[in-house]
Amino acid sequence: MELTEFVEKYAVERRQSASVKWDGMKDKFGSNDLLPLWVADTEFKVPDAVTTALQERIAHGAYGYSLTPDSYYEAYFKWQKSRYGTELERDWMRFGTGVVQSLSVLVSCLSEPGDAVMLLQPVYGPFMNVIVSNERQPVVSNLKRNGTHYEMDLADIQAKMKEKNVKLLLLCSPHNPVGRVWGSSELEDLLEICRQEKVLLISDEIHHDLIVGQRPFVSALSIKNGYYRDNVIMLDSASKTFNLAALQNSHVIIPNPQLRERYDHCIERLHDPAGSLLGKVASEAAYRHGAKWLAGMFSVIKHNYEYLKKRLTTAFPQITVYDLEGTYLAWIDLSQVIPPEKLEWVIKHRARLAVDFGEEFGPVGKGFIRVNLATTPANIEKAADALCAAIQN
Ligand SMILES: Cc1ncc(COP(=O)(O)O)c(C=O)c1O
Incomplete structure (x- = not known):
C-alpha cells in the first residue's frame, strides 16, 4: 500500500483515548501540549481484518x-x-x-x-x-x-x-x-x-x-x-x-x-x-491478514526516517542519525549541537517535543534522543522544524 493511502486510511487521533503517549504526557514531561514521539506504539489503526475479528468476538457476548x-x-x-x-x-x-x-x-x-x-x-x-x-x-x-x-x-x-x-x-x-x-x-x-x-x-x-x-x-x-x-x-x-x-x-x-x-x-x-x-x-x-497493512506501515517508517535524517543532517552535519535496520525508533546523537546537560530542557521547552531521552537506555545514551517514527509524515515534519529551530537558537 502507498504511503499516502496508508496514512489517509489508518492515521487516527489518539488524544482523549486514555493513551499513555498522549494523555499521560503531563506526568512525565510536565505538559500536555508537546508533540509526543515517545512510547513505542503507533498513531495508526490496526488492519481492518483485526477490527472485524474483534467485533465478531465481542458480538458473541x-x-x-x-x-x-x-x-x-x-x-x-x-x-x-x-x-x-x-x-x-x-x-x-x-x-x-x-x-x-x-x-x-x-x-x-x-x-x-x-x-x-x-x-x-x-x-x-x-x-x-x-x-x-x-x-x-x-x-x-x-x-x-x-x-x-x-x-x-x-x-x-x-x-x-x-x-x-x-x-x-x-x-x-x-x-x-x-x-x-x-x-x-x-x-x-x-x-x-x-x-x-x-x-x-x-x-x-x-x-x-x-x-x-x-x-x-x-x-x-x-x-x-x-x-x-x-x-x-x-x-x-x-x-x-x-x-x-x-x-x-x-x-x-x-x-x-x-x-x-x-x-x-x-x-x-x-x-x-x-x-x-x-x-x-x-x-x-x-x-x-496483516501483511499488506504491514507493507504500508514500512513505507511510513522508511519515509519518516529518511526525511528526518536528511533534514537534521543537512542543517547540522554534526548530528548523527544512526542507521535504521529495524524497529520504528530513530536513535539520534545531538551531543555535538546541544550540550547534553541542557538537552532535556531544550527539547521540552524550545522544541516542545516529548521524546525518550538517551539516558533512559543507559549512561552511554547521554546526549541522545529516541524518536518514534510510527506517526504521520506531517508530525515528523513538525518535529524536524521544531528541532532545527531549537538547535539554531
Ligand atoms: C525491546 C522491547 N521489549 C518489550 C517491549 C514492551 O513489550 P510489552 O508491552 O509486551 O511488555 C518493548 C516496547 O517498547 C520493547 O521495545
Missing part, C-alpha cells in the same frame, strides 16, 4: 475462561516460517500478557537473587529494571559505535561473563534503541560465547517484524539450523508490529524441555495469567 485455538498456532507458525524461516513447535510455546512481564518472570524463575544478568547498553530501559527489581546483579556490556551503526563488543561480553559468572543474557533483537538487526554471524558468535560460558540467552524479538533496512531478520532460534536453541528462550508478540500492546498477548518460546519444566513449575507457583482472549483474537487475525 461471553468472555469466560478461554483456550488458545489450534487456528492461532497455525497462523503464528505460518507467519514465522514464511517470513523468517523460523520453525516452531507447539510444545515449546507459552503465553504471557507482555514481553516485559515475561522477561521479569524468566529472570525470577531461571536465576537466583544476587546472580549476575547481562545486558547490552544502550538498551530498552525495562531490561535494567527487571534485573534490579528481581534483586539480580546487572552486568553491562556497552555496544560499540562504528560510524553510523553499533556492534556487539564480543570480547568484552565474554570477558565479563567469565569474570562476573553471568547466568543470563537479555538480548534485544532487533535492538531498541539503536535500530540494529543482528546478522547471523554476529548472533552465531554470541551464541557460541553463551554456550562456552554456560549463559542462557533470552532473546526479546518483539521488534522482529519491523525490518526496514537491507539486513534480513534471523531469530536466535534458527542460527546454525537451531544448533543453539536449547540455550535460547525467545520472546515476541504481534503487539509492536500491529499496535496491539494494550490487548496483552505475548509469546514465550522455550525449546529446551528442562527449562520448560522449570518455567512451568515457577508459573504454577506464581499463578501467572496465560494471555488474553481478545489479544489472541486480534493477533491471529493480524498474522493471517
Whole structure:
C-alpha cells in the first residue's frame, strides 16, 4: 500500500483515548501540549481484518475462561516460517500478557537473587529494571559505535561473563534503541560465547517484524539450523508490529524441555495469567491478514526516517542519525549541537517535543534522543522544524 493511502486510511487521533503517549504526557514531561514521539506504539489503526475479528468476538457476548485455538498456532507458525524461516513447535510455546512481564518472570524463575544478568547498553530501559527489581546483579556490556551503526563488543561480553559468572543474557533483537538487526554471524558468535560460558540467552524479538533496512531478520532460534536453541528462550508478540500492546498477548518460546519444566513449575507457583482472549483474537487475525497493512506501515517508517535524517543532517552535519535496520525508533546523537546537560530542557521547552531521552537506555545514551517514527509524515515534519529551530537558537 502507498504511503499516502496508508496514512489517509489508518492515521487516527489518539488524544482523549486514555493513551499513555498522549494523555499521560503531563506526568512525565510536565505538559500536555508537546508533540509526543515517545512510547513505542503507533498513531495508526490496526488492519481492518483485526477490527472485524474483534467485533465478531465481542458480538458473541461471553468472555469466560478461554483456550488458545489450534487456528492461532497455525497462523503464528505460518507467519514465522514464511517470513523468517523460523520453525516452531507447539510444545515449546507459552503465553504471557507482555514481553516485559515475561522477561521479569524468566529472570525470577531461571536465576537466583544476587546472580549476575547481562545486558547490552544502550538498551530498552525495562531490561535494567527487571534485573534490579528481581534483586539480580546487572552486568553491562556497552555496544560499540562504528560510524553510523553499533556492534556487539564480543570480547568484552565474554570477558565479563567469565569474570562476573553471568547466568543470563537479555538480548534485544532487533535492538531498541539503536535500530540494529543482528546478522547471523554476529548472533552465531554470541551464541557460541553463551554456550562456552554456560549463559542462557533470552532473546526479546518483539521488534522482529519491523525490518526496514537491507539486513534480513534471523531469530536466535534458527542460527546454525537451531544448533543453539536449547540455550535460547525467545520472546515476541504481534503487539509492536500491529499496535496491539494494550490487548496483552505475548509469546514465550522455550525449546529446551528442562527449562520448560522449570518455567512451568515457577508459573504454577506464581499463578501467572496465560494471555488474553481478545489479544489472541486480534493477533491471529493480524498474522493471517496483516501483511499488506504491514507493507504500508514500512513505507511510513522508511519515509519518516529518511526525511528526518536528511533534514537534521543537512542543517547540522554534526548530528548523527544512526542507521535504521529495524524497529520504528530513530536513535539520534545531538551531543555535538546541544550540550547534553541542557538537552532535556531544550527539547521540552524550545522544541516542545516529548521524546525518550538517551539516558533512559543507559549512561552511554547521554546526549541522545529516541524518536518514534510510527506517526504521520506531517508530525515528523513538525518535529524536524521544531528541532532545527531549537538547535539554531
Ligand atoms: C525491546 C522491547 N521489549 C518489550 C517491549 C514492551 O513489550 P510489552 O508491552 O509486551 O511488555 C518493548 C516496547 O517498547 C520493547 O521495545
